[in-house]
Amino acid sequence: MRKLMRVGAASLAMAGAAWSQPTGVVSSPHNLSAGGPGAIRAASEEEVCIFCHAPHGSAPIRPLWNRAMPTEAYTIYGSRALDATLGQPTGSSKMCLSCHDGTIALGAVVSRTGEITMSGGVRTMPEGRSRLGTDLSDDHPVSFRYEPSLATKDAHLRSPNSLPSAVRLDANGELQCTTCHDAHSNSNGAFLVMQHDGTRLCVSCHAMGTTAVTGHGSCSDCHQPHTAPSGPYLLKRGTVTATCVSCHDGSVSGAADIRADLNKAHAHDTGSPVDPPDPAREHATCTSCHEPHTMGRGGATAGVLHPNFGRIGGVNASGAAVSVASSEAEVCFACHAEGSVPRPVVSRQVAQSNTRLEFAPGAASFHPVLSQGKNPDVPSLKPGWSEASMVQCSDCHASDGGGARGTHGSMQTGLLKARYETMDPSTETESAYALCYQCHDRASILEDRSFRGHRRHIVDLRTPCATCHDAHGISSAQGSELSHSRLINFATSAVGPDPATGRMEFRLLGSRSGECFLSCHGVAHSPKGY
Numbered sequence: 167m168r169k170l171m172r173v174g175a176a177s178l179a180m181a182g183a184a185w186s187q188p189t190g191v192v193s194s195p196h197n198l199s200a201g202g203p204g205a206i207r208a209a210s211e212e213e214v215c216i217f218c219h220a221p222h223g224s225a226p227i228r229p230l231w232n233r234a235m236p237t238e239a240y241t242i243y244g245s246r247a248l249d250a251t252l253g254q255p256t257g258s259s260k261m262c263l264s265c266h267d268g269t270i271a272l273g274a275v276v277s278r279t280g281e282i283t284m285s286g287g288v289r290t291m292p293e294g295r296s297r298l299g300t301d302l303s304d305d306h307p308v309s310f311r312y313e314p315s316l317a318t319k320d321a322h323l324r325s326p327n328s329l330p331s332a333v334r335l336d337a338n339g340e341l342q343c344t345t346c347h348d349a350h351s352n353s354n355g356a357f358l359v360m361q362h363d364g365t366r367l368c369v370s371c372h373a374m375g376t377t378a379v380t381g382h383g384s385c386s387d388c389h390q391p392h393t394a395p396s397g398p399y400l401l402k403r404g405t406v407t408a409t410c411v412s413c414h415d416g417s418v419s420g421a422a423d424i425r426a427d428l429n430k431a432h433a434h435d436t437g438s439p440v441d442p443p444d445p446a447r448e449h450a451t452c453t454s455c456h457e458p459h460t461m462g463r464g465g466a467t468a469g470v471l472h473p474n475f476g477r478i479g480g481v482n483a484s485g486a487a488v489s490v491a492s493s494e495a496e497v498c499f500a501c502h503a504e505g506s507v508p509r510p511v512v513s514r515q516v517a518q519s520n521t522r523l524e525f526a527p528g529a530a531s532f533h534p535v536l537s538q539g540k541n542p543d544v545p546s547l548k549p550g551w552s553e554a555s556m557v558q559c560s561d562c563h564a565s566d567g568g569g570a571r572g573t574h575g576s577m578q579t580g581l582l583k584a585r586y587e588t589m590d591p592s593t594e595t596e597s598a599y600a601l602c603y604q605c606h607d608r609a610s611i612l613e614d615r616s617f618r619g620h621r622r623h624i625v626d627l628r629t630p631c632a633t634c635h636d637a638h639g640i641s642s643a644q645g646s647e648l649s650h651s652r653l654i655n656f657a658t659s660a661v662g663p664d665p666a667t668g669r670m671e672f673r674l675l676g677s678r679s680g681e682c683f684l685s686c687h688g689v690a691h692s693p694k695g696y
């Protein structure tokens with residue numbers, strides 16, 4: 167108690183009616199007097215409050231502020247998602263920055279003519295976590311009005327009217343350093359205004375939704391409020407991908423190893439910057455497919471969005487943007503439908519990079535991604551599959567060789583889940599067309615149950631499936647049931663027009679019957695039927 171008298175708290179308390187006696191300072195790192203508990207303290211100065219306040223002769227700012235205010239132009243926080251309008255720091259944030267930006271001597275107080283000498287030759291805030299610098303673009307935004315209208319604009323924000331009592335905005339309704347911190351009390355650690363476990367303080371204001379993934383239980387698993395390596399979104403690593411794979415790299419038990427897949431020859435990740443320019447289409451990253459705050463766990467159901475995508479946006483079967491996708495394909499359509507960049511693996515008679523049109527329920531033929539298939543007669547389907555089944559993009563596009571589930575990376579061209587030879591000619595083996603043989607019985611195909619020429623072409627002539635079949639579908643604008651049933655869409659590397667008729671065409675004539683006009687490796691079909 168005697169010590170407290172000496173530090174001048176009593177005189178400060180008398181300077182204004184509202185002044186309490188924040189004794190918590192004395193035992194905290196904010197006691198910069200010679201007797202302070204921290205490493206950073208004065209050589210001989212014994213007053214505690216003086217580093218921030220003085221009863222007389224201080225700067226004319228409440229609360230008897232005793233320090234020069236920084237005049238630095240700060241780099242402020244910014245991101246594409248930010249709704250608040252930020253300006254330069256104001257109010258109490260500037261007070262904190264008068265030490266924490268590292269530009270003003272800790273001992274430079276207004277009430278003394280000379281600078282208070284700190285021990286160990288320290289003058290300004292030393293390099294380290296406590297020195298935020300003048301670049302605040304990697305720190306939680308401060309000095310903006312947190313009004314109810316902000317919460318109306320951003321569904322992920324709570325109304326400032328419902329803040330817990332410990333969390334306070336300043337008199338102007340602005341969020342400041344002092345909204346989260348109390349310079350006088352370190353009882354919660356880090357001078358925080360309330361107990362914080364990495365989440366509690368954050369969810370006073372943010373309503374991000376809920377996740378069933380226990381490994382993501384804390385905001386601090388992915389975010390840090392200060393000096394965040396990503397800048398925008400305050401992530402713990404430089405990019406979204408790096409943040410996620412800091413755990414998903416085989417080092418954390420239970421967290422699937424995604425890094426191994428990203429290192430494969432065909433990876434679905436551009437390692438893009440954290441806040442890529444709009445449109446983000448060419449910048450696939452983990453959060454293109456997984457909404458980080460609402461991811462769940464559980465099993466997949468074809469046609470229904472897997473819980474581990476979370477509440478992610480996409481484009482629906484009619485081409486309209488949706489804020490919450492309801493199937494996996496809708497997530498992919500965000501980038502692989504309208505405006506997608508063509509990356510053909512096989513050059514085809516009918517070229518199309520809009521996968522939405524290829525799989526549309528009205529398309530000439532299609533694998534059943536968006537709706538049940540329309541061929542009632544697919545004898546090759548293996549047990550577990552039927553003409554009523556639906557398939558997902560990720561049934562074909564996923565990690566090969568038993569890696570983590572999902573469209574992350576594969577050694578196979580086209581980011582395919584299993585081998586699929588497209589080079590004409592290719593020798594038929596179980597493994598050469600392993601992709602198709604996941605669902606279609608090899609023996610059935612090679613026994614010519616549907617197409618009487620399957621075995622002759624596939625085995626004898628070593629024609630790959632891709633020379634005749636398009637694994638996706640043929641849009642209604644580019645083909646009809648007569649001309650492009652059965653996923654027939656010839657590869658132009660092997661197939662050309664019939665020299666007699668000039669036609670390059672498949673015609674379905676009925677059940678398990680059709681004819682082709684074309685020329686293949688110099689063999690004219692003018693036509694050939696089955």
Ligand code: HEC
Nearest residue numbers: 175178185186188191196214215217218229258261344349
């Ligand atoms: C490291 C800097 C620092 C130290 C040391 C410090 N304070 Fe403060 N104090 C502040 C800041 C910053 C504010 C303004 C807070 C705000 O606006 O919410 C403040 C505000 C106050 C207020 C006004 C509260 C109000 O509601 O207006 C009182 C009283 C006060 N301090 C007393 C003290 C006393 C007594 C000491 C010494 C035991 C002390 N402070 C030490 C930084 C400090």
Ligand code: HEC
Nearest residue numbers: 195204206217218261262265296343344347349355356357
């Ligand atoms: C007079 C200079 C000064 C002012 C003004 C000041 N601080 Fe500090 N602060 C320090 C010093 C010195 C440390 C100790 C740094 C260290 O040990 O690395 C510190 C430490 C901290 C810490 C880290 C505590 C911990 O447990 O690691 C936080 C948080 C903090 N200050 C917040 C604030 C906030 C918020 C304000 C404004 C309300 C503020 N400071 C104003 C000098 C100041």
Ligand code: HEC
Nearest residue numbers: 259262263266295296306307308342343346356362391392
């Ligand atoms: C939205 C809440 C929030 C705001 C606003 C905020 N901080 Fe923090 N700050 C935190 C949290 C939470 C921690 C503890 C981080 C941890 O333990 O990992 C922290 C930690 C710190 C630290 C300790 C070093 C570190 O990186 O952990 C300092 C110094 C600090 N804050 C200063 C400030 C200053 C100065 C401002 C205003 C420019 C400010 N803070 C604004 C939440 C906030």
Ligand code: HEC
Nearest residue numbers: 245247248249250312345367368370371385389391399400
């Ligand atoms: C006192 C309320 C409050 C607290 C506590 C708080 N925030 Fe915020 N935070 C906000 C507001 C308001 C914004 C501005 C949102 C906007 O304008 O879109 C914001 C912005 C952010 C942003 C940037 C959003 C963007 O669109 O770029 C991130 C990231 C963030 N907060 C994370 C956190 C984390 C992590 C914590 C806990 C350490 C936390 N916040 C604590 C109110 C708070």
Ligand code: HEC
Nearest residue numbers: 379380381387409410413420421452456458461463464474
């Ligand atoms: C701090 C470590 C950590 C970080 C960072 C992390 N994860 Fe995880 N994640 C885990 C753990 C552990 C699990 C295991 C499941 C559980 O805990 O419920 C998991 C599970 C998951 C799952 C669910 C898998 C399932 O069971 O279906 C997905 C999806 C996922 N993480 C994606 C991500 C993405 C995307 C990011 C980056 C935005 C990320 N994770 C960042 C630790 C982490």
Ligand code: HEC
Nearest residue numbers: 247322365368369372374382384385387388399406453458
């Ligand atoms: C598994 C990792 C992970 C966890 C856990 C996590 N976040 Fe995020 N958060 C991210 C990533 C990654 C982004 C960037 C989103 C993007 O790329 O679009 C983000 C973005 C944000 C944003 C800005 C975008 C927006 O929607 O407003 C806020 C605010 C935010 N997070 C707050 C939080 C809070 C609060 C918590 C804890 C309740 C939390 N986050 C937990 C990974 C995570």
Ligand code: HEC
Nearest residue numbers: 434435436447448450454497498500501509559563580581
């Ligand atoms: C944010 C945009 C985006 C989303 C969403 C997206 N992709 Fe992609 N996709 C790309 C980009 C960009 C590439 C090019 C490869 C790269 O650099 O990442 C690509 C490449 C691919 C390739 C490889 C093509 C090749 O020949 O190499 C496949 C297959 C693919 N995506 C399938 C999917 C599937 C399936 C989904 C949904 C689960 C999906 N994509 C969601 C942007 C996206």
Ligand code: HEC
Nearest residue numbers: 531539540541553555557561601602605631635637652653
């Ligand atoms: C994930 C399971 C799955 C995989 C992998 C798969 N298919 Fe299918 N396929 C089906 C289902 C289910 C149908 C039935 C659709 C119907 O009844 O119209 C089907 C139907 C077909 C049809 C007939 C379509 C029609 O409209 O007549 C052809 C041709 C076909 N598949 C070829 C292939 C080829 C070639 C591959 C390898 C690239 C392949 N499939 C891979 C599940 C699969």
Ligand code: HEC
Nearest residue numbers: 495498502508509510511512519521533558559562580637
């Ligand atoms: C039945 C298996 C199968 C399904 C289901 C499937 N793909 Fe493919 N996809 C392939 C094969 C095989 C190739 C490469 C060979 C080819 O073009 O025939 C390919 C190529 C691609 C390519 C690169 C070529 C291009 O068209 O730009 C992209 C991107 C792609 N698929 C995205 C998707 C998306 C998105 C979905 C779901 C909406 C999907 N795929 C569903 C088998 C499939």
Ligand code: HEC
Nearest residue numbers: 407410414422424451452454455466472560570571572573
């Ligand atoms: C193109 C879309 C896409 C991108 C980009 C993407 N994922 Fe996935 N992810 C998926 C799909 C699809 C699944 C499988 C869902 C299912 O199980 O049906 C999946 C599953 C997962 C799982 C669960 C795997 C398992 O076997 O349990 C984790 C963990 C995961 N993703 C993390 C990540 C991380 C980390 C990133 C960024 C490096 C990422 N994903 C990027 C589409 C994507």
Ligand code: HEC
Nearest residue numbers: 544545546599602606616617623629630631634652678679
């Ligand atoms: C020379 C062209 C050609 C090649 C090569 C070819 N197919 Fe076919 N396929 C057809 C035709 C034509 C039909 C239509 C049969 C009918 O009338 O129903 C068909 C039908 C199918 C069907 C649907 C009926 C059924 O049998 O279940 C599947 C599945 C199929 N093919 C898979 C494959 C696979 C897998 C490969 C490669 C291993 C392959 N095809 C190679 C021309 C070809």
